Amino acid sequence: MTTLQDCRALDAQDPLAPLRGHFSLPDGVIYLDGNSLGVLPKAAAARVADVVTREWGTDLIRSWNTASWFDLPQRLGNQLAPFIGAGKDEVVCTDSTSVNLYKVLSAALNIAREDSPARNRVVSERSNFPTDLYIAEGLCKERGLELVLVEPEEIAAALTADVAVLMLTHVNYRTGAMHDMAGITAAAHAAGILTVWDLAHSAGAVPVDLNGAGADFSIGCGYKYLNGGPGAPAFAWVHPRHANRFWQPLSGWWGHAAPFQFTPDYRPAPGITRYLCGTQPIISLSALQCGLDVFDAATPLGGMAALRAKSLALTDLFIALVEERCAGHGLGLATPRAHAQRGSQVCLTRDEGQGLNGQGSGAYAIVQALIARGVIGDFRKGDGGQGPHKDILRFGFTPLYLGYEDVWNAVEHLRQVLDTGEWRRPEFNQIHAVT
Amino acid sequence: MTTLQDCRALDAQDPLAPLRGHFSLPDGVIYLDGNSLGVLPKAAAARVADVVTREWGTDLIRSWNTASWFDLPQRLGNQLAPFIGAGKDEVVCTDSTSVNLYKVLSAALNIAREDSPARNRVVSERSNFPTDLYIAEGLCKERGLELVLVEPEEIAAALTADVAVLMLTHVNYRTGAMHDMAGITAAAHAAGILTVWDLAHSAGAVPVDLNGAGADFSIGCGYKYLNGGPGAPAFAWVHPRHANRFWQPLSGWWGHAAPFQFTPDYRPAPGITRYLCGTQPIISLSALQCGLDVFDAATPLGGMAALRAKSLALTDLFIALVEERCAGHGLGLATPRAHAQRGSQVCLTRDEGQGLNGQGSGAYAIVQALIARGVIGDFRKGDGGQGPHKDILRFGFTPLYLGYEDVWNAVEHLRQVLDTGEWRRPEFNQIHAVT
Numbered sequence: 001m002t003t004l005q006d007c008r009a010l011d012a013q014d015p016l017a018p019l020r021g022h023f024s025l026p027d028g029v030i031y032l033d034g035n036s037l038g039v040l041p042k043a044a045a046a047r048v049a050d051v052v053t054r055e056w057g058t059d060l061i062r063s064w065n066t067a068s069w070f071d072l073p074q075r076l077g078n079q080l081a082p083f084i085g086a087g088k089d090e091v092v093c094t095d096s097t098s099v100n101l102y103k104v105l106s107a108a109l110n111i112a113r114e115d116s117p118a119r120n121r122v123v124s125e126r127s128n129f130p131t132d133l134y135i136a137e138g139l140c141k142e143r144g145l146e147l148v149l150v151e152p153e154e155i156a157a158a159l160t161a162d163v164a165v166l167m168l169t170h171v172n173y174r175t176g177a178m179h180d181m182a183g184i185t186a187a188a189h190a191a192g193i194l195t196v197w198d199l200a201h202s203a204g205a206v207p208v209d210l211n212g213a214g215a216d217f218s219i220g221c222g223y224k225y226l227n228g229g230p231g232a233p234a235f236a237w238v239h240p241r242h243a244n245r246f247w248q249p250l251s252g253w254w255g256h257a258a259p260f261q262f263t264p265d266y267r268p269a270p271g272i273t274r275y276l277c278g279t280q281p282i283i284s285l286s287a288l289q290c291g292l293d294v295f296d297a298a299t300p301l302g303g304m305a306a307l308r309a310k311s312l313a314l315t316d317l318f319i320a321l322v323e324e325r326c327a328g329h330g331l332g333l334a335t336p337r338a339h340a341q342r343g344s345q346v347c348l349t350r351d352e353g354q355g356l357n358g359q360g361s362g363a364y365a366i367v368q369a370l371i372a373r374g375v376i377g378d379f380r381k382g383d384g385g386q387g388p389h390k391d392i393l394r395f396g397f398t399p400l401y402l403g404y405e406d407v408w409n410a411v412e413h414l415r416q417v418l419d420t421g422e423w424r425r426p427e428f429n430q431i432h433a434v435t
Numbered sequence: 436m437t438t439l440q441d442c443r444a445l446d447a448q449d450p451l452a453p454l455r456g457h458f459s460l461p462d463g464v465i466y467l468d469g470n471s472l473g474v475l476p477k478a479a480a481a482r483v484a485d486v487v488t489r490e491w492g493t494d495l496i497r498s499w500n501t502a503s504w505f506d507l508p509q510r511l512g513n514q515l516a517p518f519i520g521a522g523k524d525e526v527v528c529t530d531s532t533s534v535n536l537y538k539v540l541s542a543a544l545n546i547a548r549e550d551s552p553a554r555n556r557v558v559s560e561r562s563n564f565p566t567d568l569y570i571a572e573g574l575c576k577e578r579g580l581e582l583v584l585v586e587p588e589e590i591a592a593a594l595t596a597d598v599a600v601l602m603l604t605h606v607n608y609r610t611g612a613m614h615d616m617a618g619i620t621a622a623a624h625a626a627g628i629l630t631v632w633d634l635a636h637s638a639g640a641v642p643v644d645l646n647g648a649g650a651d652f653s654i655g656c657g658y659k660y661l662n663g664g665p666g667a668p669a670f671a672w673v674h675p676r677h678a679n680r681f682w683q684p685l686s687g688w689w690g691h692a693a694p695f696q697f698t699p700d701y702r703p704a705p706g707i708t709r710y711l712c713g714t715q716p717i718i719s720l721s722a723l724q725c726g727l728d729v730f731d732a733a734t735p736l737g738g739m740a741a742l743r744a745k746s747l748a749l750t751d752l753f754i755a756l757v758e759e760r761c762a763g764h765g766l767g768l769a770t771p772r773a774h775a776q777r778g779s780q781v782c783l784t785r786d787e788g789q790g791l792n793g794q795g796s797g798a799y800a801i802v803q804a805l806i807a808r809g810v811i812g813d814f815r816k817g818d819g820g821q822g823p824h825k826d827i828l829r830f831g832f833t834p835l836y837l838g839y840e841d842v843w844n845a846v847e848h849l850r851q852v853l854d855t856g857e858w859r860r861p862e863f864n865q866i867h868a869v870t
Contacts, residue, residue, distance in 0.1 A: 026493045033496050040492035048487050048718065049480065056665050057475035058461045060811065061468050069665060096713025098687030099534060126699060131688035131713065134701035138686040149699065223714070230491050230504060230717035251573040252533030253566035262816065264561060264584060266569035278531025278566065279658070281719030282665035283483065376495065381697065 001324060002317060007404035015301055016310055020401045022294045023227075030406045030413075032377040035173075035201055035345050035396030038227030044290040051286045072285050073254070073276055077235060079292045080226070083304055084199060084218070085209030086237050092272050093288060094254075094280055097200060097221050097234040098131045103248035103275055104217035104236055105139055105167060108194045110246045112164035116192060119164035121146045123193075125155070127389065129173045132198055136167055152177065155184065159191040166193050170208070171201035171343030174380050174392055176335035178206065178343045182213040189214065200224060203235070204295060205311070205344035205398075207304045210237055217242070225344065225398060226295075228288030236275045243271045252277035294400060310399035311344040314407055318346050318395065321411040329418040330354045334392055344397050349382075349390040356429050360384070363391035368428035369417045375410045436759060437752060442839035450736055451745055455836045457729045458662070465841045465848075467812040470608075470636055470780050470831030473662030479725040486721045507720050508689075508711055512670060514727045515661070518739055519634060519653070520644030521672050527707050528723060529689075529715055532635060532656050532669040533566045538683035538710055539652035539671055540574055540602060543629045545681045547599035551627060554599035556581045558628075560590070562824065564608045567633055571602055587612065590619065594626040601628050605643070606636035606778030609815050609827055611770035613641065613778045617648040624649065635659060638670070639730060640746070640779035640833075642739045645672055652677070660779065660833060661730075663723030671710045678706045687712035729835060745834035746779045749842055753781050753830065756846040764853040765789045769827055779832050784817075784825035791864050795819075798826035803863035804852040810845045 011017060024040045025031060031039055055063040063069055077091030084091070094100070105122070112119055122136050126149040133149070140147040150158045159166065166188045171178045185195045199220030202208050204227070210218050216239050222232035247268040253259045254276035257267040268274035298307060319333060334347040348363075355362035367379040377396070382389040395410070417423050446452060459475045460466060466474055490498040498504055512526030519526070529535070540557070547554055557571050561584040568584070575582040585593045594601065601623045606613045620630045634655030637643050639662070645653055651674050657667035682703040688694045689711035692702040703709035733742060754768060769782040783798075790797035802814040812831070817824040830845070852858050 024488075024492045026495070029495075031495065037491075037496045039495065040487065045484065045487050045492070048483055052475065052480050052483050052664070052722070053459075056472075057459045057480070060461070060464075060466065060474065061472045061813065062806075062811075063665065095530070095534065096687065096715070098689075098713030099530065099685060102685055128699075130691070130697045130699060133699050134686045134688060134691065137701050138682070138684050142684055229487070230498065231714045231720070233716060234713070247573070249573050249577055250534060250537055251569045252531065253569060254533075256565070256569065260816075262565045264563075264565060264568050266572050278533030278669070279666045280531070281668060281716040283722055284716030284719040285666070287487070287718055371497075376497075378496065381695075 002320060004405065004408050007317070007408040010404040014310065014403065016298065016306055016399060017403065019294065019298055019301070020403070022297060023401045025401060028374045030375045030410050032375065032395040032397065032410060034227070034398035035205070035224050035394070036378055037223055037230060038225060038291060038398070039401060041227055041290040041294055043293060044229065044287045047290050048283060048287050051283050069282050072282065073280055074273065076285065076289055076292060077272065079289070079296070080203070080235060083208070083295050084203050084220070084237065085211050087211060087240070090240060090272055091235055091237045092275055093222060093233050093235045093285065094276050095234060097198070097219055098135055099250065100219040100234050100236040100275070101132055101135045101196070101198065102139065103250055104219055104238065105136060105165065105196055107238070107242070107246045107248045108165045108196050108217050109139065109143065109145070111242055112194045116164070119162055121148050121163045122165045122167055123148045123150060123155070123158045123163050124167045125152060125169070126150060127172060127174055128169050129198065129200060132167065132169060156187060159188055159193055161191065163191065163193045165196055167196040169198040169200060171206065173201055174334070174347065174389065176343045176345035176347050178341050180340070181208070181215060185213045185215050201343050201345070207308050211239070215239065222288045222291070226288065227291035229284060229291070231284065232288045232291070233280060233285050236272070238272055238275065247274055250277040254278060254280070298400065307399045311397055312339050312342070314397040314399060314402060314404065315342060315344065315346050317404060317407045318397065318411065321408065322348065322414065325411055325415045326418055332390070334390070346395050346397065348393040350393070351390065352385040356424055361391040362423060363393050364431065365423040365428040366417055367393050369423040369425070370413055372428070373413045373417070375413045437755060439840070439843050442843040445839040449745065449838065451733065451741055451834055452838065454729065454733055454736070455838070457732060458836045460836060463809045465810045465845045467810065467830040467832065467845060469662070469833035470640070470659050470829070471813055472658055472665060473660060473726060473833070474836060476662055476725040476729055478728060479664065479722045482725050483718060483722050486718050504717050507717065508715055509708065511720065511724055511727060512707065514724070514731070515638070515670060518643070518730050519638050519655070519672065520646050522646060522675070525675060525707055526670055526672045527710055528657060528668050528670045528720065529711050530669060532633070532654055533570055534685065535654040535669050535671040535710070536567055536570045536631070536633065537574065538685055539654055539673065540571060540600065540631055542673070542677070542681045542683045543600045543631050543652050544574065544578065544580070546677055547629045551599070554597055556583050556598045557600050557602055558583045558585060558590070558593045558598050559602045560587060560604070561585060562607060562609055563604050564633065564635060567602065567604060591622060594623055594628055596626065598626065598628045600631055602631040604633040604635060606641065608636055609769070609782065609824070611778045611780035611782050613776050615775070616643070616650065620648045620650050636778050636780070642743050646674070650674065657723045657726070661723065662726035664719060664726070666719065667723045667726070668715060668720050671707070673707055673710065682709055685712040689713060689715070733835065742834045746832055747774050747777070749832040749834060749837060749839065750777060750779065750781050752839060752842050753832065753846065756843065757783065757849065760846055760850045761853055767825070769825070781830050781832065783828040785828070786825065787820040791859055796826040797858060798828050799866065800858040800863040801852055802828050804858040804860070805848055807863070808848045808852070810848045
């Protein structure tokens with residue numbers, strides 16, 4: 001049995017503990033939702049204020065030159081690159097995850113179908129993040145292709161000769177289950193299939209090696225584990241072997257080879273720059289830089305490897321403490337126990353029929369009761385007993401700013417919420433539009 | 436002849452003069468580039484700081500509910516709507532101009548070709564803003580359609596039975612020439628053609644009446660005359676008669692009918708909300724709100740009609756003073772003299788062969804010399820004598836914060852730069868990457 005004293009001892013020995021000082025965390029909050037919206041880097045307030053008052057207010061259009069606004073997407077991409085196993089000039093930070101997915105999936109389909117015109121399927125996972133499926137559905141409909149959705153264990157069998165692209169999210173948003181990117185990419189390539197990897201719950205959360213895995217295309221989110229701020233611009237990566245083969249359909253002026261020549265015809269810039277489209281939100285992009293700066297600060301402390309070791313220790317501890325201290329309350333574990341299959345989150349389930357008055361699972365109310373105590377996680381609705389997906393209590397663990405005592409305290413709050421029946425209070429059972 | 440004293444008298448009588456107090460303008464600057472990047476509303480620094488430190492830093496994911504982040508694109512759209520002749524729930528502020536053009540042009544093509552499958556052309560203007568042409572080029576290539584580019588005087592004749600969509604920018608970025616939106620839309624409709632209007636240089640600059648003109652689709656820019664900040668999110672409008680007919684191809688989760696049900700299949704939200712895609716950059720969006728707030732403050736002072744009257748007075752004055760005081764320096768006028776054909780900018784030309792050592796036009800160096808004096812306009816390159824487009828000195832006039840004395844002083848600086856030959860200095864003749 002791990003004790004509070006054990007947790008404090010682990011914090012005292014933690015070489016990554018100083019990183020917490022880079023963040024502004026509200027008092028009284030244990031934040032287990034960095035997989036939804038990362039916290040505020042302390043440097044961001046001053047950085048954003050400087051962009052607003054000096055770069056915009058005083059320097060105005062001169063900042064295109066003096067503050068290098070124009071290449072900010074590439075500079076941030078280069079700063080992010082080492083943390084996802086990408087090389088220099090292979091990443092841009094721009095637009096939203098959904099828009100970037102449209103770009104790379106379009107390009108992947110163009111390449112795959114130029115090489116093998118008979119390939120007319122896109123394969124993805126049924127429980128992939130919905131916006132990924134919506135974008136793929138739209139593209140497939142537009143081009144007369146078929147979108148095939150499978151369960152994780154069916155992926156290998158789905159890699160048939162009629163498949164053009166396999167599109168997966170590396171770490172599942174509902175369960176925290178992580179795919180073997182290198183193994184699946186190799187299997188896809190062996191079947192002549194290109195891969196598109198969504199790193200929304202991976203970038204900054206787990207070690208990623210896009211080039212090592214030989215992946216083809218990737219996109220990801222700036223406002224989750226990268227702590228870039230609400231709705232921060234996302235990113236896109238394309239393997240150099242594909243980068244110059246196609247232009248993507250959102251062919252705007254920031255992706256032009258000579259944007260300031262204002263020629264009427266489109267000529268794509270070489271490499272990843274052609275994955276830019278329109279003018280980017282400079283203030284939000286600048287905040288993202290502060291999130292990336294903390295990963296630079298983590299590098300001399302061991303970087304992503306050290307962060308991963310701590311993340312696994314935190315999630316192992318959380319699972320163990322929940323099982324020890326919250327037993328008998330109908331909680332299950334949706335996240336894999338095997339380290340190789342786990343992202344940086346733990347998702348608990350609760351069966352239907354255990355909610356207030358026997359309605360629903362009560363998971364939503366438990367999450368609300370925890371939030372009222374300052375333990376912020378989130379709730380993801382299941383299929384209400386109609387299918388395999390149970391209601392989920394989702395907890396993200398960001399080793400940049402969380403410690404072992406935080407985990408202890410979070411579980412203690414959960415235990416009290418369950419043991420006392422506090423979650424049954426009416427105010428915790430009122431559903432809000434957005435959670 | 437207008438005198439400096441006349442200008443001061445005009446400022447003293449100007450009912451819009453108090454609006455200047457809403458902006459933070461750098462000392463010693465006469466800013467004639469609000470058509471490129473609008474200036475900083477004073478309220479924006481505090482608003483952005485509050486979004487960063489409180490909404491993001493303290494309230495974290497709770498701000499999705501407490502700060503209504505989720506409907507910010509619609510709220511800003513409703514705030515903008517009256518200034519472009521749009522109705523409630525017809526506009527969203529989101530993504531970039533280029534991305535929004537892709538959405539509305541895609542939808543317009545779907546609708547036009549569903550109704551008339553044989554229509555296989557998109558008509559636009561050869562000197563439309565390049566990114567508009569790039570997006571149209573990409574879409575046409577993807578769908579096997581033809582993009583036909585014409586001169587302004589050829590538009591009427593180009594509205595033939597094989598045209599699906601006419602895509603125009605209302606006010607030309609190079610010349611400041613303004614199209615007759617109502618007249619051209621009526622002519623297009625008479626020929627069975629849908630219209631897409633880019634309001635990049637119109638929204639906040641000239642009165643626009645999208646519903647009055649019966650236009651079909653429109654997009655525009657947040658960071659020019661709307662003063663939303665560098666790279667501020669753009670906007671999209673769709674006439675209600677079209678809004679529910681098609682989903683646009685960037686079918687992300689923010690455009691879903693029930694985004695928090697996380698269903699695997701896409702179901703577009705009713706109306707303009709389906710033109711949203713991914714999560715938006717909240718910090719940059721919030722700054723845009725401060726730009727729109729100033730237009731609300733202008734409403735009791737006469738609103739867009741009063742702003743338009745002052746804009747025409749300022750541009751009339753600039754043209755008159757340049758012609759009176761800068762004669763003999765080879766300057767021409769690219770902007771129409773007729774009020775009905777003029778946006779809120781004045782573009783001067785200079786012939787080739789008048790530059791340093793007889794090379795080029797010297798327009799770039801004149802603009803640089805003006806900038807060094809604090810008179811900020813910009814330069815747009817012509818075709819170097821190869822075609823009809825001369826080099827352009829471009830000056831935008833924003834009646835929200837410019838006065839008549841500013842115009843006098845700007846012309847006086849221009850006169851001195853030309854009369855003294857100051858623009859010939861080497862430092863003004865070195866070309867930067869971005870101007």
